[in-house]
Amino acid sequence: MLFKKQKKEDQILKSTIRGIIGKSPSNLELYKLSLRHSSTSDDSNERLEYLGDAVLGAIVAEFLFKKYPSKDEGFLTEIRSRIVKRDSLNTLAKKIGLSNLVLHSNTKLVKGKSNSIYGNALEAFIGAVYLDKGYKYCANFILNYLISPHIDLKDIIENTTNFKSVIIEWAQKNGEKLDFNIIKEEGTQHSKKFTCQISISDSVFSSGSGFSKKKAEQAAAQNACEELRIK
């Protein structure tokens, strides 16, 4: 009787997962494990989360690398971290209905951890897809079932921090005089490194370097923002 009930439950889970990943799971146990929060069992989803996190990172890295061939690594790194950050994965887990499948026993604990439990389960689930279906299928799942329908890349990119704008805005708001000065150029003609210094109300506040004037300014502005704890 119990066995029959379990079988029925497994069938339901199987078809739910097929709805999420587009293919029926071969090794259902992997997916079950991915949905088990550490509050329910010693044998929980944390190892799969570690694996899924790494696989997701690589697949998103390649996706952005190919999608933005003229953007530098700073841009790619920033956009990737915005896609895979906890909040974003949490929202994704809810959007694809994974949050309804996650098992947890300790309501109090889960409440406190609610910001991460579903995002973590999504990473573990990605680990399960990877082990069950391989790299290619997992990449297809991430790109076509998660990112493409649910992630607004344009929005993410437009909201990427431009530290120079942030510090300019801050200075205007606070009535401070702000200056950007390129104070050093090093290296040969083909590999010049620039250093930018920011002064606030005529006293030197921060500096930063980079292989273009723009990058040096951004680096100096980022340092200033960190110093002032603004973003």
Place this chain on the structure above:
Amino acid sequence: MLFKKQKKEDQILKSTIRGIIGKSPSNLELYKLSLRHSSTSDDSNERLEYLGDAVLGAIVAEFLFKKYPSKDEGFLTEIRSRIVKRDSLNTLAKKIGLSNLVLHSNTKLVKGKSNSIYGNALEAFIGAVYLDKGYKYCANFILNYLISPHIDLKDIIENTTNFKSVIIEWAQKNGEKLDFNIIKEEGTQHSKKFTCQISISDSVFSSGSGFSKKKAEQAAAQNACEELRIK
């Protein structure tokens, strides 16, 4: 004449790379790009480094996940970070002879950055292998040409920081009285969370939590080590 010389150089590079990855490169330009430090050109290896870093992370993650089926994610994460850390990649790049191929123009710059330039080039090179040969071949390269012959896993594991031992050793050396106390147990029988408090010479110094007493002690010890800036 110049063209002929270039062709000859390409052939040498091709066979050198075949020696490193076990297969002749199909797209030589990718590998050339991976070996170009940003001091030589605007079109440098930094984007490939971003990609290779992510791919390396995923492949090492899976390797450790499968090799240590009974180890928790904390262990796996720690060992992985020791394998892919800059020092380790730098040494690896030298061992496989990649360091001799890296192009850079600015000796001064390179000198200052010598701790990372070869490791970064190795990541970029992994990115090139991945794009040129695909995920499977890249995994094979990393596991059989880099890790298996050059990384001493046993040594890495034995030297993984045991923070409890570190703090005990510190206390003995400095003649301080050290106590570990489990001060809290929360949750149900099957998912207990423990909190450990460390006192140094009878005054509370740090605390940490985890899903076993041992993990709670390690967390508290790690916090103490960080506070004391010892490792």
